[in-house]
Amino acid sequence: METMLRVTDIHAAYGAVRALHGVSLEVAEGEVVALLGVNGAGKSTTLRAITGLMKPTQGSITFRGEDITGRKPESIVKRGLSLVPEGREIFSTLTVEENLRLGAYVSYSRETYREDLEEMFELFPILKERFTQAGGLLSGGEQQMLAIARALMARPKLLMLDEPSLGLSPAITDHVFELIAQLRERGLTILLVEQNAERALEVVDKAYLLSNGVVEASGTAAEVKAQVDLASIYLGGEDSDGTGVGM
Amino acid sequence: MSLLRQAADWTRHHAALPxxxxxxxxxxxxxxxxxSPLLVNIFTFFCVSLMMVIGVQVFMGNSGILSFLHVGFVGVGAYVSGLxxxxxATKALGVPNLYPFLVDIQIPVLPAIAVGGLVAALIAVIIxxxxxxxxxxxxxxxxxxxxxVFHVIMTQWDNVTNGPRTFFGVPEYTTLIVALVAAVGxxxxxxxxxxxxxxxRLRASRDDRYAAAATGIHVMGVRYAGFVLSALMGGLAGGLWAHYITSFSPKAFYLTEMFLLISMIxxxxxxxxxxxVIGTTLVTVAREGLRQVEAFINNARVLPFEVYGLTELVLAVLLVLVLVWRPAGVIGGQEIGVRLLRNRRALPQEDVPTD
Amino acid sequence: MIDLEFVINTLSLGSLYALLALGLVLVYGILKLVNFAYGEYLTIAGYAIFLSATALSFPWWATMLVAVIAAMSVSFLTEFAAFRPVRSKSMDAMLVTSFAVSIFLQNLVLIVISPRAKAVPFPAFFSDTVTVGGATVPVRNLLVIGTTLVVLTVLSIVMKKTVLGMAMRAAAGKFETTRLMGVPANTVIAAAFIISGFLAGTAGIFWVGRSASVDPITGSAPLLIAFIATVIGGMHSPVGAVVGGYVYGLLFNVLSITLPASMISYRDAFMFAIVVLFLLFRPEGIVRHGYIEERVG
Structure with missing residues (x-):
C-alpha cells in the first residue's frame, strides 16, 4: 500500500498557545485511520493544519507525494483532500441542493454531477426528500449526512471527518459509524477524528492517540486498544466542555 | 531584599511612565x-496632539472599540472654552448671531478650558x-x-459656532510650557x-467580551467610564488647542483631523x-516633513497647479504599510520599559497579549 | 399629504438608499469589514462621468457605462492593493485601512483634478418632469426606481443561480467552510468588491445626478446614508440592507415634511437620533439573522 498522506513532525500554535509539538502520522491508500484523544489534545488542530486552515510553524505535510505544507485550503481540496468539519458547518441559509453544489465546486462537470448526486441520494435518501429545503432547517443527524455528502461531492481521494458523532443521538451515531464502514468498503481512504475511541477503533485499521499535542501511542486498532486505557480517553473527553485549544 | 525586589518589579512594569x-x-x-519659533510651534502642536491621542487611547486602546468620534469632543472643548x-466685543463682532447671554460671559482661560472638558464629558455621559x-x-x-452629527451641528448652529465660518479672537494662553505640563499630566x-x-476590566472586556461578562465584569459600565474619561480629555485638549491656534472653524474637528489622530495611534x-507617544512623534515628524515638501512644490511652481492633500495622501499610504508589516503598531502594543527590560524571547508579534 | 407624489418620491429615494446600503453590506457580510472607502466609489463614478463627458465627449449613455466600470475597477483595486494584504491581521487593521483608503482617494482626486466642485453634464430628460396619475415627478425619480428593480432582480438571480453567487452567500456566514469546498477566498472577496463597486457606481450616477456636480467629498453623505440604512435594516443580510434603505427613505421624507423649516438643516441629526433610539431596542436591525460573527483570516 502506498502512503497517501504523510504528516511529519508538525508544530502549530494559536498565538502564544502552542497546540502541537511535533505530530507525525501516515495514512496509506485505502486505509481507515483514527486520530484519538481528549478535547484539547490537538486533533482538530492537526486537521486544520492538513487542510491548510492554519499554517504549521514547523514540519511538513505531503499528500500523494506532493508537499502541501502551508498551501491554501482551496488548493488542497482541489488535490483530493476533503474535510467534514467539526460541528458540521452546514451553510444554513443555502438549500440542501446548493450545499451539495458547492461541495462539487472542484469536481463539477455536467456529466458527473448528476451521477454523483444520484449516488448521494442512494447513500443518504433523506437528502433527496430535503433537497430544496434550507440546510439550517435540517435536524442534527440530517445535517451530519449533508456535511458528509457535501464533502463526498468533491470526489475526494482522502476524506477527513472531524468528530462526526459529536452531539448526535446514539441511534444516529450508530448510523454514522455504519456509514463510515460502508465508505470503507468502497475503498475510500479515511482519516477519522474521534473522542469516542471505542467506537472508532471498531471501524479503523490504524489509530494514533494524541495527548497534549504529541502522538502518545500508535499502531493497528488492536494494538492501540491493548496499549491504552480507553475509558480514560473517553471519559476525559466527556468531562471537558469544549473550551480547549484543540477546537 | 523583598523591598528591593518589589522596587525592581515596579520599575520593570512601570518604567515606561518616568x-x-x-x-x-x-x-x-x-x-x-x-x-526656534518653528521648533517651538511644532513641539507645542505635538504636545496638544499627544493629549488628543492619549484621549483616544484611553477609550479605544483599552476597550478595543475604534472610535472616530474623539475629534468631535475636541471640537466641543475648543468651542466652549473659546466662547x-x-x-x-470680539464675540459680538465675530459671531453676529451669538445668543445674547453668551456674548456677555467672560471667564478666565483656565476655568474656561475646564468647563469645556466638563461639557464634552457631559455630552459623553448622555450619548x-x-x-x-x-x-x-x-x-x-x-x-x-x-x-x-457633531459636525452638522457645528456647521449649522450659527448662534453659537458662527456656522461653517471661522471663529476667531480666542485669547492666547497655551505656551510650550503649558502644553508640556498638560501633556505630561x-x-x-x-x-x-x-x-x-x-x-x-475594560481591557479584559476588549480581549473577550463574553468571558469578561461571565467573570462578573459590567462591560457596559467600564466602557462607559472609559468613554467619559476619554471625552473629558478630548475636551480639555481641545480647549488648550483653541487657546494656541486662536481661530478655527468646524472643519478642524472632522475627518482629516480624525484621520491624523487615528494614524498616530x-x-x-x-x-x-x-x-x-511614539505614533504621535512619528506622524508629527512625517506631517511636518510632508508639509515642507508640499510648500516647496507650490512655492517653486514645480507643477503647473497647486498641490493640496499630498500630506494626507502619503500618510494614508504609510498607515496601510504599517498595518501590513506591523499590525500591532511599531512597538507592538507594549509599554517600552517592559519591552526593553524583558527577556528577548518575545512572543509572536501580532498575538502578543498587550499587557 | 400622503399622495402619489409622496409615494413615488419616497420609493425613488428609498431605491437609491437601498442600492447604497446593499453595496456596503455585501462586503461586510463576507469580510466583516465596514468599508469607509465605499463613498469614494460614488465619487469616482461622478468624476468618471465628468471626465468622459468633458474630456472625451462621450455620449451620455457611454459616460454612465464608464462611471459604473470605473467604480467597479476602483473597488476591486482597493481590495487588491489595500485590503488583501491586511486581511489576515485584525478587524481594526481593516477598518483603519478602509479609512486610509478613503482619505487616499479623496486627496488623490483633490490633487489630480481639483479641490473645487465640477459640473457634471447629464442628459436633459434626466431632470424633465412627467405627470403620472396626477402627480408631477422628475423622470430621474422614475428611472432610479426602475433601475433599482432591474438591478435587484438581476442580482438576486446571480446570487441564487450561479455557483459564485452561492459561494458568496455561503461565505457570508461561514467563510472558512466555503474555502474547504475549494472556493478560493480571493475570488469570493474580489467578486463581492466588484459587485459592491457596481452598486456604488449605479447609485453614484443618480446621486451625482441630483446636484449635477461632483467634488472630492461627494461620497461622504451617501456613505453615512448607507451606514444608517444598514444599521436600521441589519448588518448581516442583503435583504435587511434593502429594507433599511427603503425605511430610511421613508423616514427622511417624513421628516422633510414634518420638521419646521428652521430645523431642516438638522435633519441628519434627527435621523440619527431615531436610529440610536432604534438600536436601543433592536441592536440587530429589522431583519435578524442567525449567523454568528466569524472573522476572515
Whole structure:
C-alpha cells in the first residue's frame, strides 16, 4: 500500500498557545485511520493544519507525494483532500441542493454531477426528500449526512471527518459509524477524528492517540486498544466542555 | 531584599511612565531654551496632539472599540472654552448671531478650558448611555455617524459656532510650557487609567467580551467610564488647542483631523501609552516633513497647479504599510520599559497579549 | 399629504438608499469589514462621468457605462492593493485601512483634478418632469426606481443561480467552510468588491445626478446614508440592507415634511437620533439573522 498522506513532525500554535509539538502520522491508500484523544489534545488542530486552515510553524505535510505544507485550503481540496468539519458547518441559509453544489465546486462537470448526486441520494435518501429545503432547517443527524455528502461531492481521494458523532443521538451515531464502514468498503481512504475511541477503533485499521499535542501511542486498532486505557480517553473527553485549544 | 525586589518589579512594569515623561520634559525644555519659533510651534502642536491621542487611547486602546468620534469632543472643548473666555466685543463682532447671554460671559482661560472638558464629558455621559451597549461594526458605524452629527451641528448652529465660518479672537494662553505640563499630566492620567481597576476590566472586556461578562465584569459600565474619561480629555485638549491656534472653524474637528489622530495611534500601536507617544512623534515628524515638501512644490511652481492633500495622501499610504508589516503598531502594543527590560524571547508579534 | 407624489418620491429615494446600503453590506457580510472607502466609489463614478463627458465627449449613455466600470475597477483595486494584504491581521487593521483608503482617494482626486466642485453634464430628460396619475415627478425619480428593480432582480438571480453567487452567500456566514469546498477566498472577496463597486457606481450616477456636480467629498453623505440604512435594516443580510434603505427613505421624507423649516438643516441629526433610539431596542436591525460573527483570516 502506498502512503497517501504523510504528516511529519508538525508544530502549530494559536498565538502564544502552542497546540502541537511535533505530530507525525501516515495514512496509506485505502486505509481507515483514527486520530484519538481528549478535547484539547490537538486533533482538530492537526486537521486544520492538513487542510491548510492554519499554517504549521514547523514540519511538513505531503499528500500523494506532493508537499502541501502551508498551501491554501482551496488548493488542497482541489488535490483530493476533503474535510467534514467539526460541528458540521452546514451553510444554513443555502438549500440542501446548493450545499451539495458547492461541495462539487472542484469536481463539477455536467456529466458527473448528476451521477454523483444520484449516488448521494442512494447513500443518504433523506437528502433527496430535503433537497430544496434550507440546510439550517435540517435536524442534527440530517445535517451530519449533508456535511458528509457535501464533502463526498468533491470526489475526494482522502476524506477527513472531524468528530462526526459529536452531539448526535446514539441511534444516529450508530448510523454514522455504519456509514463510515460502508465508505470503507468502497475503498475510500479515511482519516477519522474521534473522542469516542471505542467506537472508532471498531471501524479503523490504524489509530494514533494524541495527548497534549504529541502522538502518545500508535499502531493497528488492536494494538492501540491493548496499549491504552480507553475509558480514560473517553471519559476525559466527556468531562471537558469544549473550551480547549484543540477546537 | 523583598523591598528591593518589589522596587525592581515596579520599575520593570512601570518604567515606561518616568521614561516617557522624562524624554518629553527634556525635549520640551531643550526646544524652549533654543527658542526656534518653528521648533517651538511644532513641539507645542505635538504636545496638544499627544493629549488628543492619549484621549483616544484611553477609550479605544483599552476597550478595543475604534472610535472616530474623539475629534468631535475636541471640537466641543475648543468651542466652549473659546466662547467662555473670548472678550464680549470680539464675540459680538465675530459671531453676529451669538445668543445674547453668551456674548456677555467672560471667564478666565483656565476655568474656561475646564468647563469645556466638563461639557464634552457631559455630552459623553448622555450619548454614551445608548452607544456603549453596541459592539463591533455597529459601534464603529454609530460612533462615526455621531461624529458626522457633531459636525452638522457645528456647521449649522450659527448662534453659537458662527456656522461653517471661522471663529476667531480666542485669547492666547497655551505656551510650550503649558502644553508640556498638560501633556505630561495626560500621560499620567492615561497610564493610571490603563493600570487602574476599571482600565484592567475594560481591557479584559476588549480581549473577550463574553468571558469578561461571565467573570462578573459590567462591560457596559467600564466602557462607559472609559468613554467619559476619554471625552473629558478630548475636551480639555481641545480647549488648550483653541487657546494656541486662536481661530478655527468646524472643519478642524472632522475627518482629516480624525484621520491624523487615528494614524498616530495606529502607527504607534493602540495598546499602550508608549505607542501613543511614539505614533504621535512619528506622524508629527512625517506631517511636518510632508508639509515642507508640499510648500516647496507650490512655492517653486514645480507643477503647473497647486498641490493640496499630498500630506494626507502619503500618510494614508504609510498607515496601510504599517498595518501590513506591523499590525500591532511599531512597538507592538507594549509599554517600552517592559519591552526593553524583558527577556528577548518575545512572543509572536501580532498575538502578543498587550499587557 | 400622503399622495402619489409622496409615494413615488419616497420609493425613488428609498431605491437609491437601498442600492447604497446593499453595496456596503455585501462586503461586510463576507469580510466583516465596514468599508469607509465605499463613498469614494460614488465619487469616482461622478468624476468618471465628468471626465468622459468633458474630456472625451462621450455620449451620455457611454459616460454612465464608464462611471459604473470605473467604480467597479476602483473597488476591486482597493481590495487588491489595500485590503488583501491586511486581511489576515485584525478587524481594526481593516477598518483603519478602509479609512486610509478613503482619505487616499479623496486627496488623490483633490490633487489630480481639483479641490473645487465640477459640473457634471447629464442628459436633459434626466431632470424633465412627467405627470403620472396626477402627480408631477422628475423622470430621474422614475428611472432610479426602475433601475433599482432591474438591478435587484438581476442580482438576486446571480446570487441564487450561479455557483459564485452561492459561494458568496455561503461565505457570508461561514467563510472558512466555503474555502474547504475549494472556493478560493480571493475570488469570493474580489467578486463581492466588484459587485459592491457596481452598486456604488449605479447609485453614484443618480446621486451625482441630483446636484449635477461632483467634488472630492461627494461620497461622504451617501456613505453615512448607507451606514444608517444598514444599521436600521441589519448588518448581516442583503435583504435587511434593502429594507433599511427603503425605511430610511421613508423616514427622511417624513421628516422633510414634518420638521419646521428652521430645523431642516438638522435633519441628519434627527435621523440619527431615531436610529440610536432604534438600536436601543433592536441592536440587530429589522431583519435578524442567525449567523454568528466569524472573522476572515
Amino acid at each position: 521614561l516617557l515623561a522624562a524624554l518629553l520634559v527634556v525635549a520640551g525644555l531643550v526646544i524652549n531654551f533654543l527658542g 467662555l473666555s473670548t472678550a464680549p 454614551g448611555y445608548p452607544l456603549m451597549r453596541l459592539s463591533d461594526a455597529v459601534a464603529v458605524i454609530t460612533l462615526f455617524a455621531t461624529l458626522i 495626560f500621560l499620567l492620567v492615561g497610564y493610571w487609567f490603563r493600570e487602574s481597576s476599571v482600565g484592567l 495606529v502607527i504607534g500601536g493602540t495598546g499602550s501609552i508608549s505607542g501613543a
